[in-house]
Every structure is written in C-alpha cells, then in structure tokens.
Amino acid sequence: MNEPLRAKVTMLDVANHAKVSRTTVSFVLSGNTDAGISDETRLRVQKAVSELGYRPNASARALASKESKLYGLITEIVTGPYAMDIVRGAQEQAALEGRMLLIASTDGTDKSERKAIEMMLEHRVAGLIYATAWHRGVNLPDTISEVPAVLVHCFDQNGKLPSITPDERAGGHTAAMRLIDAGHRRIGMINLDPTIPAAIGRREGYTFALAQEGIALDEGLIINAGGEADQGYQAAFSLLNAADPPTAIFCATDRMAMGAYDAIKERGLTIGEDVSVIGFDNQELISNYLRPSLTTIALPFREMAALGVRSLAEIASGNYGPVRETLVGCSLIERSSVGVPHRSR
Known part of the structure; x- marks a missing residue:
C-alpha cells in the first residue's frame, strides 16, 4: 500500500519548530551573513530544516539572484x-x-x-x-x-x-446628477447597510448632488436595505407606495435595481418613462441583460x-x-x- 502524502512543510513551520521568526529562517537559508544571526541560531534553524524535511521550492533561484x-x-x-x-x-x-x-x-x-x-x-x-x-x-x-x-x-x-x-462619493454624485440632468427632482435612493464605506460614500454623493442643484433632501426617499434583488424589490415597492413617490430611483447595487424593476413593472409602470432607474457596480450579467438595459455606475x-x-x-x-x-x-x-x-x- 502506498504511504499517504505528507503535508508540505513551509518556511513558517521551520520557524515555529526552531522558535525563531520566519525572517530569520529566510536569512539563514539565503546565506545572509549580515543579519546579526548567531551561530547557535543558525544551527537550530538548520536542524529544524533537517528534522522537518523542508525543501525550498523552485523559487529558490530567486534567493540566489535576489x-x-x-x-x-x-x-x-x-x-x-x-x-x-x-x-x-x-x-x-x-x-x-x-x-x-x-x-x-x-x-x-x-x-x-x-x-x-x-x-x-x-x-x-x-x-x-x-x-x-x-x-x-x-x-x-x-x-x-x-x-x-x-x-x-x-x-x-x-x-x-x-x-x-x-471613489464611492464621486460615483454617487455622478448617478444622482444623471437623474437630475434628465429633469428629475423626486429621486429615491435604495442604499446598502449605512455603516459600510460604499453606502456612506454613495449616499454622500447623492445628497451633495441634490444640495448642489437646490433640491431639498427628503429622508423619506432613502431606504437602507441589503444588496440583493429581493431587498431592492421591497424597498422600491415602499417608495412607489408613498403619497408623493419618486420619478427616479438610484439603487446602490445592480442587484437591487433588478428587484426594483420587478416592483415598477408590477404596478404597470414603464421603466425609463414613468420611473427611471440607475444602478451601481456594472455587474454586466445583470445590467446588460435587463430590459430595458440598466444605466449604471461601474466599479473600476x-x-x-x-x-x-x-x-x-x-x-x-x-x-x-x-x-x-x-x-x-x-x-x-x-x-x-x-x-x-x-x-x-
């Protein structure tokens, strides 16, 4: 019967066995004599190498050539x-x-x-x-x-x-300005968890664009949700049921935009005419194949x-x-x- 393959011994294993740092092992194996490593420590590392059966990989050529x-x-x-x-x-x-x-x-x-x-x-x-x-x-x-x-x-x-x-903030600003430039003044936002960097930056960009254009911020038009389609659907459904619903929705992910599409269509409304939608991420398997295709902000x-x-x-x-x-x-x-x-x- 063949013996089972042994797990590959790493430089970190050698370091732990010899009770030294990984850097010390690297210096010893590379023959570095300027690192102030004692002879006793070098012998301990060499003994650990022998006992564990450590073999440097093919990249050992880089050790020599630096x-x-x-x-x-x-x-x-x-x-x-x-x-x-x-x-x-x-x-x-x-x-x-x-x-x-x-x-x-x-x-x-x-x-x-x-x-x-x-x-x-x-x-x-x-x-x-x-x-x-x-x-x-x-x-x-x-x-x-x-x-x-x-x-x-x-x-x-x-x-x-x-x-x-x-630049999440600039991306959020670009998204909101695209809707403002199209003539929208009631712009909803379906955002991510408000504590994460993407959500913070995208909301800051959105609110800055509104302020820049003299549009009053309506907190009722901002809903924090998860990043998935079901959550986008629920948030868009709530926005569209408001007494004064938005004419456009900025979704912080393309997945949420996909859910918003369903909520808009269920109400018999037309995307791009009755309600405009813009996403974020440019997840092409979603944004390019939705109908109508989704205008979005691309993560670079x-x-x-x-x-x-x-x-x-x-x-x-x-x-x-x-x-x-x-x-x-x-x-x-x-x-x-x-x-x-x-x-x-």
Missing part, C-alpha cells in the same frame, strides 16, 4: 462576477513590467489569509496585491509587510499599507488592480511616498433605463 519575476495576487473573488477584471488588470500591468502573476484564493478568514500569504512568500514574490469583493477595512497578518504590498478595494485598519479604492476593478501593480514597483524603489489611500473614479455606463419624467407623479 530578483523575482513574480507578483502575487491574493483575492476572495477568484470566481465572483468581478474576478476577470481584477485578474486581467493585474496580469496586464505585470506583463508590462516583465513579470508573471501568481494567484491565490482566500475565504477571508485569518487562517486562510495567513496560508495564502505564506505561500506567496515561499515563492519569493516581488510584491503582493490583496483584493476584496466588497469595500471594507481589513486587518491582515504582519507577514504581508515582508514584501511591497498594496490593498485593492479595501483599506488597512492599522494604516500601515497603501490602498486603491473606488480592472483599473484598481493595474494601479495596484504599478504601485508595487514604486514602493520597491522608494518613490511611493507616505502610506495613502488612492481613489479611482467610477464611470457612468449609459444604457436605456433613464429618461425624462413625462408626467407629474
């Missing part, structure tokens, strides 16, 4: 609706810099993130991109700082790592990923400056769901 041709992308959205844009943006920019992209998935748990980061460090990546499915603060293991690292669609709660995030995943990769080289060269959050604009995608209000509601 140069890696790999960038790493760690993301929880490998199979999500925006995965292609994230991967394509990072791959294209990495190729322009003569590097390849190594991709690892994570489920967002601390254990999963530590494992993914460790795998990337084992492969001696020259830099790391960490991307999330939704805009939020993250608290990542300290080991991510062993190489240049940039966050995409999220930000470091400890303020140590630079980030590339969508491809651009954010490319900018994240470009930033790695700047960080490595010392030209990036202080840690900062870089905002990327969200474009208006014009389709067919916004029209001129043709009668008083």
Whole structure:
C-alpha cells in the first residue's frame, strides 16, 4: 500500500519548530551573513530544516539572484462576477513590467489569509496585491509587510499599507446628477447597510448632488436595505407606495435595481418613462441583460488592480511616498433605463 502524502512543510513551520521568526529562517537559508544571526541560531534553524524535511521550492533561484519575476495576487473573488477584471488588470500591468502573476484564493478568514500569504512568500514574490469583493477595512497578518504590498478595494485598519479604492462619493454624485440632468427632482435612493464605506460614500454623493442643484433632501426617499434583488424589490415597492413617490430611483447595487424593476413593472409602470432607474457596480450579467438595459455606475476593478501593480514597483524603489489611500473614479455606463419624467407623479 502506498504511504499517504505528507503535508508540505513551509518556511513558517521551520520557524515555529526552531522558535525563531520566519525572517530569520529566510536569512539563514539565503546565506545572509549580515543579519546579526548567531551561530547557535543558525544551527537550530538548520536542524529544524533537517528534522522537518523542508525543501525550498523552485523559487529558490530567486534567493540566489535576489530578483523575482513574480507578483502575487491574493483575492476572495477568484470566481465572483468581478474576478476577470481584477485578474486581467493585474496580469496586464505585470506583463508590462516583465513579470508573471501568481494567484491565490482566500475565504477571508485569518487562517486562510495567513496560508495564502505564506505561500506567496515561499515563492519569493516581488510584491503582493490583496483584493476584496466588497469595500471594507481589513486587518491582515504582519507577514504581508515582508514584501511591497498594496490593498485593492479595501483599506488597512492599522494604516500601515497603501490602498486603491473606488471613489464611492464621486460615483454617487455622478448617478444622482444623471437623474437630475434628465429633469428629475423626486429621486429615491435604495442604499446598502449605512455603516459600510460604499453606502456612506454613495449616499454622500447623492445628497451633495441634490444640495448642489437646490433640491431639498427628503429622508423619506432613502431606504437602507441589503444588496440583493429581493431587498431592492421591497424597498422600491415602499417608495412607489408613498403619497408623493419618486420619478427616479438610484439603487446602490445592480442587484437591487433588478428587484426594483420587478416592483415598477408590477404596478404597470414603464421603466425609463414613468420611473427611471440607475444602478451601481456594472455587474454586466445583470445590467446588460435587463430590459430595458440598466444605466449604471461601474466599479473600476480592472483599473484598481493595474494601479495596484504599478504601485508595487514604486514602493520597491522608494518613490511611493507616505502610506495613502488612492481613489479611482467610477464611470457612468449609459444604457436605456433613464429618461425624462413625462408626467407629474
């Protein structure tokens, strides 16, 4: 009977066995003599390597050359609706810099993130991109700082790592202005959980546009909901049942817009004529195939990923400056769901 395969021993396993840091193990294995590591510590690391059967992977060539041709992308959205844009943006920019992209998935748990980061460090990546499915603060293991690292669609709660995030406020402003420019003055908003960055920014943009155009804010036209179609349906149903219903609805996600479509049609109203709708995200499997197709605001995943990769080289060269959050604009995608209000509601 064949013996079961042993789990792969990592550099972190060696570090834990020798009771030293992972960085110390890296210095010992690379032959670094300038790190102030004692002979006793070096022997302890070498003994741990022998006892555990640790074998450096193919990327050991980078240890000798001090140069890696790999960038790493760690993301929880490998199979999500925006995965292609994230991967394509990072791959294209990495190729322009003569590097390849190594991709690892994570489920967002601390254990999963530590494992993914460790795998990337084992492969001696020259830099790391960490991307999330939704805009939020993250608290990542300290080991991510062993190489240049940039966050995409999220930000470091400890303020140590630079980030590339969508300009949610400007996106909300663009959405509201598109409806205002079409002639709407009663504009409802179906928003996300009001405590998350996307909801905060999109509402700020919406309210700023109203104030800019001298339109009084009506809190009764704003409903906080989840991001799914059923919640969009319920919120739109409530808005349309109001004594003075809106002639247009700004939905903070395309999924909620899909639900709003159903509520509008159930009342015998026509989208783009009786009630205009604008979404946010540009989730194309939804926005492009709704009838009428949905005018929406695009999240710039491809651009954010490319900018994240470009930033790695700047960080490595010392030209990036202080840690900062870089905002990327969200474009208006014009389709067919916004029209001129043709009668008083």
